[in-house]
Amino acid sequence: MTTGDVAPLVDHLFRREAGRLVARLARRFGVARLDVVEDAVQDALVQACRTWPFRGIPADPAAWIATAATNRALDLLRTDARRDRLLGGDDGHPGDAHDPRIEAAALDAPLRDDAELGDDELGLLFACAHPALSADTAVILMLKTVGGFGVREIARGLLSEPAAIAQRLVRARRTLAEARVPVAIPTASEAAPRVAAVADALYLMFTEGHSAAESDAAIRRDLCHEALRLALAVADHPRLGAPALDALVAMMAFTAARLDTRLDDAGIPVLLAEQDRARWDRALIALALARVERSMAAEELSRWHVEAELAGYHALAPTFEAMPWAQVVDAYDRLLAIAPSPVVRVNRAVALGFAEGPAAALEALESADVEGRLARYPWLHAARAHAFERLGAADEAKASWHRARDLTTSEPHRRFIERRLAALG
Numbered sequence: 001m002t003t004g005d006v007a008p009l010v011d012h013l014f015r016r017e018a019g020r021l022v023a024r025l026a027r028r029f030g031v032a033r034l035d036v037v038e039d040a041v042q043d044a045l046v047q048a049c050r051t052w053p054f055r056g057i058p059a060d061p062a063a064w065i066a067t068a069a070t071n072r073a074l075d076l077l078r079t080d081a082r083r084d085r086l087l088g089g090d091d092g093h094p095g096d097a098h099d100p101r102i103e104a105a106a107l108d109a110p111l112r113d114d115a116e117l118g119d120d121e122l123g124l125l126f127a128c129a130h131p132a133l134s135a136d137t138a139v140i141l142m143l144k145t146v147g148g149f150g151v152r153e154i155a156r157g158l159l160s161e162p163a164a165i166a167q168r169l170v171r172a173r174r175t176l177a178e179a180r181v182p183v184a185i186p187t188a189s190e191a192a193p194r195v196a197a198v199a200d201a202l203y204l205m206f207t208e209g210h211s212a213a214e215s216d217a218a219i220r221r222d223l224c225h226e227a228l229r230l231a232l233a234v235a236d237h238p239r240l241g242a243p244a245l246d247a248l249v250a251m252m253a254f255t256a257a258r259l260d261t262r263l264d265d266a267g268i269p270v271l272l273a274e275q276d277r278a279r280w281d282r283a284l285i286a287l288a289l290a291r292v293e294r295s296m297a298a299e300e301l302s303r304w305h306v307e308a309e310l311a312g313y314h315a316l317a318p319t320f321e322a323m324p325w326a327q328v329v330d331a332y333d334r335l336l337a338i339a340p341s342p343v344v345r346v347n348r349a350v351a352l353g354f355a356e357g358p359a360a361a362l363e364a365l366e367s368a369d370v371e372g373r374l375a376r377y378p379w380l381h382a383a384r385a386h387a388f389e390r391l392g393a394a395d396e397a398k399a400s401w402h403r404a405r406d407l408t409t410s411e412p413h414r415r416f417i418e419r420r421l422a423a424l425g
Contacts, residue, residue, distance in 0.1 A: 017062050018045070018148035019226070021069050023120040023183065026145070029073060031127055032177035034145060036080070040073035041065075047072075121146060122233060122240065123183045125201070129194035132179045133172055138194070140165060141172045142201035146230070147223075149208070156409075157204050159342075159373045188239045195240070199248050199304060202231045206252050210259075218269050218412035219262055228252045235291075243298035246291045247305040253288035254311035257281040269416045273320040285315055303339040306331055325355035342374050350383050358390035378407040385420070394424050 018041055025037040044065050058064040128141040140158070143149040151169070155162040186194070209223030231252055235245035261275040292308055310331050317323045332348035345368035353361025365384055374380045385400035398421060405417040 017065060019124075019146040020121055021066055022145050022148075023124040024066075025069065025073050026124050026127075027120045027183040029077065031173075031181050031183055033073075033077065034173050034176070036076045037073055038145065040076060041069045043072045044068035119185055120183065121230065122237060123185050125198050125230070125234070126186050126191060126194050126240070127176065127181050127183050128172075128201075129197040130176060130179065130181045131193060132175050132181065135197045135200070137168050137172050138197040139201045139204065140168055141176075142198065143204060144169055147201065147205045147227075149205075153208060157208055159377070185237070185239060191240050192242075195234075195242050195245065198234060199231075199245060202227050202234075203248065203251075203304075203307075206231075206255070210255060218267060218410060218416075219259060221259055224252070224256050224259065228256060243295045244302040244304045246295035247298075247302060247308045250288040250291035250295060250308035251304060251311045253284045253291065254308065254315040257284035257288070257315055263412070266415075267412050268419065269412060272314065277318070280315065288312065288315065303335060306335040306338065310335070323354070325351055329355050342369050343377070345369070346374065346377070346380050346383055350386075353383075353387055353390070358387040361387040362391075376407050378404040378413070381407065382417070389420075389424070398424055 021041045021044075022034075022037050025040065026034055029037060047068055048061070048065055052058075125142055125146055128145060129135075129138040133141065136158075140154055143154050143157070144151075149157075151162045151165050154160075155165045158165070185191075206224055206227035209220040209225075209227060211218065228249065231245065231249045235241045235249050257280045258275065260281070261277075261279050262270055264270050288308070288311070292312065295305060295308065298305065310328060313324060313328050313331070328351040329348060332344060332351055336344055336348065346365065349361050349364035349368050352364050362384065365380065365387070368374070369377075369380065381400045381404035385397045385404060388394075388397035388400060401417050401421050401424070405414055405421070408414050408417070
């Protein structure tokens with residue numbers, strides 16, 4: 001067995017188990033030790049990569065990693081406790097973030113059994129969305145702790161810089177520690193103002209899985225399914241659920257229904273117009289439709305209702321030619337009124353191109369990036385290239401495809417663009 005054989009399994013376990021383990025250990029040791037918990041889980045996964053090629057993959061890999069992460073967290077906490085005593089930490093008052101008496105209690109606390117881990121995850125999600133943090137900082141922290149995202153992934157998804165994201169993570173952990181926020185499911189009244197941030201984080205988690213920007217695969221199904229699983233758990237919880245969350249679930253289910261047809265046999269993305277609709281997952285589409293119906297109990301439609309509507313147009317149209325593009329543009333206009341963003345403007349421009357022609361798309365793309373945040377966004381340039389292709393402007397299309405290729409960090413997407421360039425001669 002080689003490291004190459006083990007690495008894919010560990011990566012899969014990381015995406016499936018990291019958030020659950022962080023939640024489990026954060027509940028045990030407290031949110032003040034969130035940095036220790038994250039380091040322990042990361043160290044356990046590194047240890048698996050180093051030892052499994054020589055000792056063999058254990059019978060229960062997830063349990064092995066859970067035990068290794070727990071032991072590593074205990075080691076780190078004991079080291080911190082010794083350091084605090086040497087620095088005079090015993091004089092801290094009870095409840096202090098680094099109080100040795102808190103540490104001792106944490107070391108002896110039992111682990112909750114697996115049947116209760118779901119509540120730990122939801123508790124950590126809503127702890128990260130505590131009012132002590134701004135909504136956008138809460139989203140960053142949720143992506144890091146529950147989603148297992150790296151700083152670069154978060155920065156890319158939020159069109160920000162890695163250094164800025166790293167600084168905000170440090171401040172966020174410190175804020176939660178000082179506020180002594182518990183890892184527990186809040187009451188309904190406490191949860192209500194936090195739901196929007198939780199929904200934003202789950203949406204970004206799903207989006208990264210649906211179109212992975214830094215991965216050997218263009219789609220990360222495990223990330224999509226994990227985001228959908230968490231969204232369902234929140235939406236169905238009696239204290240946490242809300243119609244907007246049902247709409248979010250509907251959007252995810254409509255979109256996940258198409259995952260199996262989004263790549264060809266070589267793992268290269270397939271355009272929506274060329275996907276085999278007969279292979280779309282009818283069970284997920286049925287789930288989405290049921291959630292749309294539940295979401296209609298809302299007194300006011302949220303951005304997730306519009307996102308679900310847009311995903312539904314794609315999933316329910318019998319053919320690409322039958323897509324109601326004028327209605328899609330109208331939906332994007334409503335989405336921009338609720339949650340304006342340059343990425344939504346790009347998507348609207350693409351839809352406008354199918355409704356009114358490629359010239360209209362190019363005109364809309366010119367004004368899409370009014371904030372100047374998309375200069376390095378590869379799909380802005382890809383959208384321009386596709387519009388130029390439809391106009392027969394091969395040189396302009398090539399230039400835009402080259403720009404998109406240079407900006408993408410995904411090898412499958414780069415190969416997709418190479419195919420488009422080859423077709424242009």
